[in-house]
Amino acid sequence: MPIIEPSGEQKPAKPGQRILDLIESPEALVAEVNGRLVDLSYRLQDDEEVRLLTFETPQGRETFWHTASHILAQAVKEFFPHAKLTIGPPIEQGFYYDFYLGDQTFSPEDLEAIEAKAKEIIQRDLEIVREELPKEEAIRLFKDLNEPFKVELLQEMDEDVVSVYRQGSFVDLCRGPHLPRTGYVRAFKVLSASAAYWRGDERGPVLQRIYGIAFPTEEALEEYLHRLEEAKRRDHRTLGKQLDLFSFTPEVGPGLVLWHPRGALIRRIIEDFLFQEHLKRGYQPVYTPHVGRAVLWQTSGHLDFYRENMYPSMELENEEYFVKPMNCPFHIQIYKSKLRSYRELPIRYMEFGTVYRFERSGVLHGLTRVRGFTQDDAHIFATPEQVEDEIIGVIDLALFVLKRFGLENFEVFISTRPEKYVGTPEMWDLATRALIQAAEKSGLSYEIEEGEGAFYGPKIDLTIRDALGRPWQCTTIQFDFNLPEKFNLVFRDSEGKDRRPIMIHRALIGAFERFFGLLIEHYAGNFPLWLAPEQVVVIPISEKFLTYAENVTQKLQGAGFRVLLDRRSEKMGYKIREHEMQKVPYMLIVGKREQESGTVSVRKHGVGDMGTMTVEEFQSHLQEELQSS
RNA sequence: GCUGGCGUAGCUCAGUGGUAGAGCAGGUGAUUUGUAAUCACCAGGUCGGGGGUUCGAAUCCCUCCGCCAGCUCCA
Numbered sequence: 001m002p003i004i005e006p007s008g009e010q011k012p013a014k015p016g017q018r019i020l021d022l023i024e025s026p027e028a029l030v031a032e033v034n035g036r037l038v039d040l041s042y043r044l045q046d047d048e049e050v051r052l053l054t055f056e057t058p059q060g061r062e063t064f065w066h067t068a069s070h071i072l073a074q075a076v077k078e079f080f081p082h083a084k085l086t087i088g089p090p091i092e093q094g095f096y097y098d099f100y101l102g103d104q105t106f107s108p109e110d111l112e113a114i115e116a117k118a119k120e121i122i123q124r125d126l127e128i129v130r131e132e133l134p135k136e137e138a139i140r141l142f143k144d145l146n147e148p149f150k151v152e153l154l155q156e157m158d159e160d161v162v163s164v165y166r167q168g169s170f171v172d173l174c175r176g177p178h179l180p181r182t183g184y185v186r187a188f189k190v191l192s193a194s195a196a197y198w199r200g201d202e203r204g205p206v207l208q209r210i211y212g213i214a215f216p217t218e219e220a221l222e223e224y225l226h227r228l229e230e231a232k233r234r235d236h237r238t239l240g241k242q243l244d245l246f247s248f249t250p251e252v253g254p255g256l257v258l259w260h261p262r263g264a265l266i267r268r269i270i271e272d273f274l275f276q277e278h279l280k281r282g283y284q285p286v287y288t289p290h291v292g293r294a295v296l297w298q299t300s301g302h303l304d305f306y307r308e309n310m311y312p313s314m315e316l317e318n319e320e321y322f323v324k325p326m327n328c329p330f331h332i333q334i335y336k337s338k339l340r341s342y343r344e345l346p347i348r349y350m351e352f353g354t355v356y357r358f359e360r361s362g363v364l365h366g367l368t369r370v371r372g373f374t375q376d377d378a379h380i381f382a383t384p385e386q387v388e389d390e391i392i393g394v395i396d397l398a399l400f401v402l403k404r405f406g407l408e409n410f411e412v413f414i415s416t417r418p419e420k421y422v423g424t425p426e427m428w429d430l431a432t433r434a435l436i437q438a439a440e441k442s443g444l445s446y447e448i449e450e451g452e453g454a455f456y457g458p459k460i461d462l463t464i465r466d467a468l469g470r471p472w473q474c475t476t477i478q479f480d481f482n483l484p485e486k487f488n489l490v491f492r493d494s495e496g497k498d499r500r501p502i503m504i505h506r507a508l509i510g511a512f513e514r515f516f517g518l519l520i521e522h523y524a525g526n527f528p529l530w531l532a533p534e535q536v537v538v539i540p541i542s543e544k545f546l547t548y549a550e551n552v553t554q555k556l557q558g559a560g561f562r563v564l565l566d567r568r569s570e571k572m573g574y575k576i577r578e579h580e581m582q583k584v585p586y587m588l589i590v591g592k593r594e595q596e597s598g599t600v601s602v603r604k605h606g607v608g609d610m611g612t613m614t615v616e617e618f619q620s621h622l623q624e625e626l627q628s629s
Numbered sequence: 630g631c632u633g634g635c636g637u638a639g640c641u642c643a644g645u646g647g648u649a650g651a652g653c654a655g656g657u658g659a660u661u662u663g664u665a666a667u668c669a670c671c672a673g674g675u676c677g678g679g680g681g682u683u684c685g686a687a688u689c690c691c692u693c694c695g696c697c698a699g700c701u702c703c704a
Contacts, residue, residue: 192699195631
């Protein structure tokens with residue numbers, strides 16, 4: 001029964017020994033014994049297989065951060081003895097701990113003091129001890145400690161025996177496992193504080209949450225903070241201002257985007273690209289209004305199920321109208337405009353449809369969560385037999401489109417039937433099978449989210465990972481068994497009978513606003529040549545070369561490139577700096593030498609001087625770059 | 630919506646009860662430039678809006694609006 005160190009070295013072990021006493025490596029944080037996570041202080045029994053886990057493993061990190069959250073809690077209790085403990089789990093990046101403080105909150109100074117105290121607790125290098133005790137005894141313990149939230153948690157547990165962890169005078173109800181000593185945490189930082197609700201319930205007590213991060217080395221913390229800086233540098237809200245892409249104004253209203261010329265141009269390029277690809281694949285463009293009568297939304301069910309997300313009604317000539325939160329009812333009206341034959345199916349209506357949804361003020365966020373946005377929406381009406389091929393087609397198009405933007409890392413989720421649903425189980429099975437089949441045939445690995453589908457149909461979502469590995473929810477393909485029923489959609493089949501078509505909602509990039517936000521951060525504002533609002537800036541060294549510069553500019557413009565001539569009487573270095581900061585892909589510097597030899601001096605953004613070439617050579621260089629992207 | 634923080638020139642920010650500031654951007658003029666900032670001058674503000682306290686408010690209090698972090702929500 002050997003123990004294998006993270007270094008690969010094997011150590012003999014006997015029953016009754018503590019894992020901690022057998023290993024030398026300080027990297028081991030926690031152990032997996034016969035598939036169960038245990039503290040390193042665990043005493044071995046017969047025939048147990050031990051795997052040591054380091055910070056490089058998810059379990060190791062979770063344990064590490066979980067212990068860090070206990071250290072945080074201890075620090076808070078030492079400063080604020082009246083603070084009530086609630087829960088403090090590890091999260092994807094770090095950990096948090098929620099405290100009940102009554103009306104009190106943590107000030108920035110409090111947080112600094114708490115962080116200092118936490119570091120002190122780490123210095124004390126306290127032993128962390130696991131203790132198991134009967135539930136009733138634990139309840140008494142936490143009652144004595146005046147920790148009502150812990151008591152509440154305990155009372156709801158089914159287990160007869162529970163565990164607590166002690167470090168110094170601090171004790172917390174916890175399943176564990178934990179690190180052996182507080183000193184294992186070498187780098188510790190309090191990140192932020194905010195409010196949270198007890199058990200996530202808005203009506204429940206308001207808790208104060210402190211977020212933190214911790215690492216086994218100072219270097220890892222530095223690196224993490226550096227990554228945060230990088231993410232901040234890429235923030236689309238900052239870059240949107242710097243690059244003059246879009247804005248919001250209080251006068252127009254929160255969550256309502258103003259696309260400035262440079263942003264609008266990029267959007268238009270994306271629209272054109274999407275439009276052409278959709279045409280190639282048999283989609284038919286349609287246009288529909290922004291408002292519709294109440295009866296439409298009554299029939300669709302939106303007034304019953306979605307009203308709190310809709311802008312309020314407008315009244316005109318005694319008729320109620322609503323601004324559309326979705327495009328589907330309109331596309332359905334077009335479908336219904338005449339009797340449909342099975343020969344026409346599948347019908348694929350596409351529209352860059354602008355919708356308005358009332359989002360609670362606190363959830364708005366830059367371009368990623370807005371109140372008015374334009375979806376690359378389409379609705380497919382198909383026979384049950386066609387459904388699988390249609391889904392495959394949509395996935396194929398989605399992957400093709402996303403790849404064009406350099407997005408190739410996805411997570412795929414298939415959401416299945418919830419408890420409350422419309423349609424028949426047979427329809428759900430057919431649709432869910434089609435989604436699974438299509439995902440498999442498309443070579444996608446996926447996760448099933450049991451019961452997470454909307455009441456009207458199962459769906460498949462793609463979560464995109466950007467260049468920094470952050471997730472974005474964009475693509476969604478969604479069955480709808482509800483609306484065809486509500487609007488009584490039919491097609492005439494080959495036997496002359498009316499049958500119900502299956503309806504599929506789908507959006508690939510989701511919404512232009514959110515996708516633009518994603519792209520800005522993904523590219524860090526350095527748009528590839530095909531998307532850049534200005535592809536080339538021509539910089540004459542002095543006014544003497546303006547005519548030649550105009551020549552060059554016109555030639556490139558004539559070839560279809562987006563070119564700007566910087567005629568200002570500034571020094572070349574000044575102009576270069578400015579256009580570098582505006583992240584223009586190419587600058588052409590022209591002066592005496594270039595004029596005489598009929599060339600341009602090429603400077604590539606982020607790279608620098610590429611030497612001189614003729615305008616024709618530069619053009620083919622651009623062409624090549626466009627082709628390869 | 631909730632909790633906390635914030636709101637000063639187009640932008641980034643300084644100013645904590647006593648005469649509203651800086652840098653950049655903008656305008657005008659000079660300069661004619663060789664790979665990331667030429668110089669001078671000028672203009673620019675109901676200090677987010679409203680109300681209050683005070684001899685006096687950017688500064689303190691109330692309220693509304695907006696932004697930020699998080700929670701909740703995300704048909």
